[in-house]
Amino acid sequence: MNMITHIKAEEPHLSDASPHPSAARRWRRAAFGGLPAAALLAGLVIANSETAPPPPPPVPTVTVAAPLVRQVTEWDDYVGRFEASQTVEVRPRVSGQITGIHFADGQVVRRGQLLFTIDPRPFAAALAEARAGLASAQSDLSLARADLSRAESLIADQAVSRSEVDRLRARVQAASAAVAAAQARVRSRALDLEFTRIRAPIGGRASDRRVDAGNLVAAGDAGSLLTTVNALDPIHFSFDVSEALFLKTKRERSNGGVAEIRLQDESEYRWKGRLDFTDNGIDPRSGSIRGRAVLSNPDLFLTPGMFGNMRLGSGGTVQALLVPDAAVRTDQARKVVYVVAKDGSVAAKPVAAGPLVDGLRVIRAGLTATDRVVIAGTHLAQSGGKVQVRIGKVQPIHTQVGPPITAPAAAQATLAP
Structure with a gap:
């Protein structure tokens, strides 16, 4: 039973024609609380209607x-530094005074190029003395051989004893040994004289000179360091490999892989090389093994100590x-x-x-x-x-590989004339 029916059932049968019309109006105001007719009708309609369910959410589109x-082609990433393929410390092999420097600091030198000169006069004198000693020894050897020849021709006539012949033969052998020793001294003194002209043992870039002309230098392994020469073409790139990556490359590659390197201010891997060496054991302290790649460097742009990022390919796709x-x-x-x-x-x-x-x-x-x-x-x-x-469609997005190239800002600036 709805609300309207209920109200009508309980309303007294009073009308405006009733002898008590005011009582009927008072009952209606008490029953409906004095509400306006429009509000009352809306309340009755809402109360009599059922609650509608919310609409379903929209289906998303993807x-x-x-x-x-x-x-x-898959690559593994490594970090390392460039190293000279050869490094030689130039030290004197004889002691003496530096009389000439024949290269500029940082110059690219070729193998055999003259770098330093040590005063050669003492060594030239020693060589002359050794040659004189060799001539004396050769003269003694000639005399000993002549005496032996005469004694051997007289032994048949028993004009000389056999013991004398044996003594002369021993003299010839001693003289021959003396000649050999003199010849060795000549070669040694000639080498000393040659060592006064210090030449580049390898081709590459020389460091600065560590001594100036007029200084005395000492020979030997602990002697004076004159300069160093680094061979830069080809150049090596040294890096460390974790044990996991080492096992992976050992299983996937049997004959070395292609190495591509980019420098700190580069976005692309423009330097190409190949893996040419891995160490003979894993370091138990770090769990890594040392590897090396070799690169061509004809213009000597790559410098030892330079940092680089390397990717190493497995050799296939x-x-x-x-x-x-x-x-x-x-x-x-x-x-x-x-x-x-x-x-x-x-x-x-x-x-x-x-x-x-x-x-x-x-x-x-x-x-x-x-x-x-x-x-x-x-x-x-x-x-x-x-x-x-x-x-939709899956398409590659070509982006630069590395960080954006940023050159260091200038520290100062002046107005150009």
Whole structure:
């Protein structure tokens, strides 16, 4: 029974024609609280109607596309520094006074180029003395041989004893030994004289001179350091490899890989080389092994001690599935991508993500080439929910590999004339 019916049932049968019309009006005002007629009618209609359910939320729209299938080359990243392929400390092999310097500091020198001169006069005198000693020894040897020859011709006539012949033979042998010793002294003194002209043992860039003309220098391993020469073409790039990466490269590559390096202010890997050496053991303290790549450096631009980022290829290409990096989401400790079925239902697929290639993430496992991956609107997709799809396309985004090139700002500036 509704409210209106209920009120009518309890209303006294009074009318305006009743002998007590004022009593009827008082009853109506008491029953309805003195409300206006419009408000009363609205309240009655609302009370008599049922509550309508809220409208369903709109189905979100997302963009989907199949993964991009491409051949990619995978690289491992390393950090290292350049080193000279050869480094030689130039030290004197004889002691004496520096009388000449024949190169400029920092000059590129060739092998055999004259760098320093030590006063040669003492060594020239010693060589002359050794040659005189050699002449004397050769004269003694000639006399000993002549005496032996005469004695041997008289021994048949028994004009000389056999013991005398033996003594003369021993004298010839001693004289021959003296000649050999004199010849060795001549060669030694000639070397000393040659060592007064100090030449570059290798080709490369020389450091600055450590002594000036007029200084006395000492010979030997602990002697005076004159300069150093670094061979820069080719140049080496030294880096450390973790045990995990070392095992990976050992299994994937058998004959060395291609190395590409970029410098601190470069965005591209423009320096090409190859891996030519790995150490013979892993350092137990760091768990890493030392590796080395060799690069051509014809213009000597690369300098020892320079820092670089290197990527090392496995020597081949693999077919990979690529999706936008934003499509790969993190769900606790795993990586997932959202895929949409034909009925519009969304599912989260765990995947094994690989490296980034032109803004696209390599998917190693967990995805097929026919899956419809959510590439835009991933924040609207929920596993188990429904979505409307808009067909898109996965395309590479060519971005610079490294940080933007920033040159140090000038410390000062002046007005140009």
